[in-house]
Amino acid sequence: MNDVIVVGGGVVGCWTALHLAQAGCKVTLLERDSIGRGASYGNCGYVSPSHVHPLSGPGAIKHALEMMVRSGGALSVPPRWDPSLWRWLMRFRKHCSGKAFEQGSRARHALLRSARALYTDFAEQHADSLQWRTAGLMMVYRSPDRFEAYASAAEQLQRDFGLQINRYDGDNVSEVEPALQSGLAGGWHFPDDAHLHPGQLMQQLRKQLDACGVEVRESCGVDRFVMGAGGLSQIHSDSGESFSADGFVIAAGAETSRFAKSLGCKIPVVPGKGFSVTIHGAASRPTIPMIFEDDHVAVTPLDGALRIGSTMQFVGYDRSVPEHRIELLKRSAKLHLRDPIHAAGEAGQEQEERWSGWRPMSPDGIPIISRLPKARNVCLATGNGMIGIACGPATAKLAAELMLDQTPHVDPEPYRVARFN
Ligand SMILES: Cc1cc2nc3c(=O)[nH]c(=O)nc-3n(C[C@H](O)[C@H](O)[C@H](O)COP(=O)(O)OP(=O)(O)OC[C@H]3O[C@@H](n4cnc5c(N)ncnc54)[C@H](O)[C@@H]3O)c2cc1C
Numbered sequence: 001m002n003d004v005i006v007v008g009g010g011v012v013g014c015w016t017a018l019h020l021a022q023a024g025c026k027v028t029l030l031e032r033d034s035i036g037r038g039a040s041y042g043n044c045g046y047v048s049p050s051h052v053h054p055l056s057g058p059g060a061i062k063h064a065l066e067m068m069v070r071s072g073g074a075l076s077v078p079p080r081w082d083p084s085l086w087r088w089l090m091r092f093r094k095h096c097s098g099k100a101f102e103q104g105s106r107a108r109h110a111l112l113r114s115a116r117a118l119y120t121d122f123a124e125q126h127a128d129s130l131q132w133r134t135a136g137l138m139m140v141y142r143s144p145d146r147f148e149a150y151a152s153a154a155e156q157l158q159r160d161f162g163l164q165i166n167r168y169d170g171d172n173v174s175e176v177e178p179a180l181q182s183g184l185a186g187g188w189h190f191p192d193d194a195h196l197h198p199g200q201l202m203q204q205l206r207k208q209l210d211a212c213g214v215e216v217r218e219s220c221g222v223d224r225f226v227m228g229a230g231g232l233s234q235i236h237s238d239s240g241e242s243f244s245a246d247g248f249v250i251a252a253g254a255e256t257s258r259f260a261k262s263l264g265c266k267i268p269v270v271p272g273k274g275f276s277v278t279i280h281g282a283a284s285r286p287t288i289p290m291i292f293e294d295d296h297v298a299v300t301p302l303d304g305a306l307r308i309g310s311t312m313q314f315v316g317y318d319r320s321v322p323e324h325r326i327e328l329l330k331r332s333a334k335l336h337l338r339d340p341i342h343a344a345g346e347a348g349q350e351q352e353e354r355w356s357g358w359r360p361m362s363p364d365g366i367p368i369i370s371r372l373p374k375a376r377n378v379c380l381a382t383g384n385g386m387i388g389i390a391c392g393p394a395t396a397k398l399a400a401e402l403m404l405d406q407t408p409h410v411d412p413e414p415y416r417v418a419r420f421n
Contacts, residue, residue: 001025001246001247001377001403001404001405002024002025002026002246003025003026003245003246003247004020004025004026004027004028004245004246004247004248004249004403005027005028005029005030005235005243005245005247005248005249006020006027006028006029006030006248006249006251007030007222007235007248007249007250007251007252008030008031008038008250008251008252008253008255008256009029009030009031009034009035009036009038009216009218010036010038010039010040010202010251010253010388011036011040011198011201011202011205011388011389011392012251012253012381012382012384012388012392012395012396012399013029013031013249013251013252013381013396014029014035014036014202014205014206014209014396015205015392015393015395015396015397016249016251016381016395016396016399016400017029017209017214017249018205018208018209018212018214018396019396019397019399019400020249020400020403020404021209021212021213021214022212023400023404023406025404026213027212027213027214027215028214028215028216028217028243028245029209029214029215029216029217030217030220030221030222030235030237030243031216031217031218031219031220032219032220032221032222032238033218033219034218034219035202035205035206035209035216035218036198036199036201036202036203036205036206038253038357038358039253039254039357039358039359039360039388040198040201040202040253040357040388040389040392041198041199041202041355041357042198042199042276042278042307042309042353042355042356042357043198043274043276043309043357043388043389044195044198044276044289044298044299044300044307044309045195045196045197045198045201045289045300045302045307045389046137046193046194046195046289046298046300046389046390047115047116047119047193047194047195047196047389047390048112048137048190048193048194048387048390049109049112049113049115049116049163049190049192049193049390050137050157050163050165050190050192050193051108051112051386051387051390052105052108052109052112052157052161052163053101053104053105053108053153053157054095054101054104054105054108054364054365054366055092055365055385055386056092056093056095056096056100056101056104056363056364056365057096057098057100057101057104058096058097058098058101059096060092060096061093061096067296073311074295074296074297074310074311074312075296075311075312075313076311076312076313076314076315077089077313077314078313078314078315080315080316082316084257084268084270085270085314085316087268088268088270088361088363089314089363091268091363091364091420092363092364094363095363095364095365100364103366103414104364104365104366105160105161106414107366107367107414107415108365108366108387108391109161110394110410110411110414111367111387111391111394111395111398111410112387112390112391112394114393114394114397114409114410115390115391115392115393115394115395116192116194116390118393118394118397119132119194119196119393122393123194123196126204129200129203129204130196130197130200130201130204131196131197131200131302131303132194132195132196133194133195133196133287133301134194135194135195135287135288135289136189136190136191136192136193136194136288136289137189137190137193137195137288137289137290137291138168138173138176138177138187138188138189138190138288138289138290138291139187139188139189139190139290139291139293140173140180140184140186140187140290140291140292140293140336141184141185141186141187141293141294142184142185142292142294142335142336143185143294144185144186146185146293146294147185147186147187147188147293150188150293151167154167154188163190163192164190164191164192165188165189165190166188166189166191167186167187167188167189168186168187168188168189169186170184170185170186171183171184172186173186173187174338176189176288177286177287177288177290178338179284179285179286179287179337179338179339180286180290180336180337180338181335181336181337181338184336187290189288193289195289195300195301196389197302197303198389201389220237220238220239220241221237221238221239222235222236222237222238222252223236223237223238224236224262225259225262225263226242227262227264227375230377231372231374231375231376231377231378232248232263232375232377232378235248246377247377247378247379247403248377248378248379249378249379249380249381249399249400249403250263250378250379250380250381250382251380251381251382251396251399252382253358253360253382253388254269254270254271254272254317254358254359254360254361254382255271255317255358256269256360256368256380256382256383257269257270263372263374263375263378264372264374264375265372265373265374265417265420265421266417266420266421267368267380267382267417267420268362268363268420269360269361269362269368269382269383270314270361271314271316271317271358271359271360271361272312272313272314272358272359272360272361272385272386273311273312273313273314273315273318273356273357273358273359274309274310274311274312274313274356274357274359275309275310275311275321275325275326275329275354275355275356276307276308276309276310276329276354276355276356276357277307277308277309277326277329277330277352277353277354277355278302278305278306278307278308278352278353278355279305279306279307279308279341279342279351279352280304280305280351280352280353281304281305281343281351282305282306282341282342282343283339283340283341283342283343283344284306284333284337284338284339284340284341285301285306285339286299286301286306286337287301288301289301290336292332292333292335292336295310295328295332295335296310296311297309297310297328297329297332297333298310299333299337306333306341308329308330308332308333308341309329310328310329310332311325311328311329312359317358319356320356321354321355321356326352326354359384359385359386359388360382360383360384360385360388361383361385362382362383362385364419365385366383366414366415367381367382367383367384367385367391367395367415368380368381368382368383368415368416368417369381369395369398369399369402369412369415370402370412370415370416370417370418371402371403372417373417373418373421379399379402379403380399380417381395381396381398381399394409394410397409398410398412398415
């Protein structure tokens with residue numbers, strides 16, 4: 001396959017285009033808006049091999065219901081008429097068995113581990129321009145019961161996946177991260193996790209695409225596919241342009257499912273909406289990224305700024321950023337951090353960047369990286385959910401390998417789209 005079109009300029013599409021170009025393909029990348037302005041922009045930037053467990057698993061429904069009522073509704077599924085969401089929820093429920101949880105964990109681990117190594121290589125050349133940091137990730141608890149309850153999951157992650165995990169009881173956690181208040185129940189630290197500035201990662205990827213000769217077409221939304229005898233033959237843009245190639249990779253994030261009908265397969269990916277607020281010049285300066293587990297709120301230290309992110313809303317393709325959601329994020333940060341989040345004397349608002357994004361959620365928590373049974377020249381690369389930054393380069397590498405009929409570097413079986421058909 002010499003000539004490939006990639007649809008979608010998020011972390012997955014950009015890495016895929018890069019892998020393909022480095023393998024000698026002529027690549028065109030079509031992006032409806034601007035490169036890296038979808039979910040890959042304002043997220044928390046965790047490169048977290050620790051995120052092995054999918055959301056679906058034994059007890060997930062009970063946990064989800066608890067999340068919907070507590071933590072200010074960190075998870076919400078407003079009742080509304082959306083058949084694709086209800087079908088997705090039924091599939092999610094089906095994957096809440098112990099066996100599915102184990103399979104999902106193994107599939108995620110393979111990609112997370114591969115991507116962590118790919119980031120190490122990439123950061124060797126570009127560490128400063130990515131704000132690449134290897135301070136690990138701390139899961140912080142106020143509730144002693146929940147802190148203790150995590151011990152069995154930690155033990156399982158160490159035993160089955162060889163993860164290194166350090167336990168810090170009580171005020172030991174605020175000794176390790178002095179930006180934390182005292183009086184917390186404790187924290188679990190994953191020293192092999194890392195983080196970066198996702199917006200800067202996307203800028204760096206853009207530069208690499210240019211350097212490798214990828215033709216990047218922004219403001220070019222794909223709206224129609226033309227199927228031929230040999231598979232997909234042509235793509236039409238919303239401005240009436242048509243594009244042909246030997247192969248196509250569809251990496252349109254949460255919107256990939258919009259193409260399911262025309263591609264003749266089920267793509268059960270829905271948008272899991274999340275929010276972040278980035279406070280420039282924040283007074284509080286942690287060094288370790290942290291998840292405040294009682295509220296499901298994540299904080300990421302960036303150069304000169306603090307990003308706070310969270311929430312999983314199944315509200316369709318909605319981009320609004322309600323004030324009260326941002327206030328909930330800030331409230332959680334204030335409950336855990338010693339210093340105020342705004343610097344003294346700042347008005348606050350103008351220092352803040354508020355954002356929402358759509359995680360591409362698959363019902364079993366496993367990405368979809370798969371050539372299509374009915375159109376072998378098309379590969380899907382989506383469904384990375386909450387770990388798209390962490391998995392991005394590996395998801396993309398596998399997609400490129402499948403397109404090029406190369407030996408895949410991870411077993412492709414768990415990521416096949418046919419599991420839903
Ligand atoms: C609040 C929040 C925090 C998060 N934190 C983390 C984290 O710390 N670590 C982590 O690993 N993940 C995190 N995630 C998840 C991560 O952001 C996503 O998994 C990842 O960005 C998905 O990348 P993508 O390339 O699949 O999708 P996107 O980045 O959304 O890219 C898809 C692109 O396709 C384009 N597109 C769509 N339709 C068309 C079309 N018809 N034609 C042309 N182009 C089209 C879109 O414009 C978009 O640019 C977080 C997400 C949120 C919301």
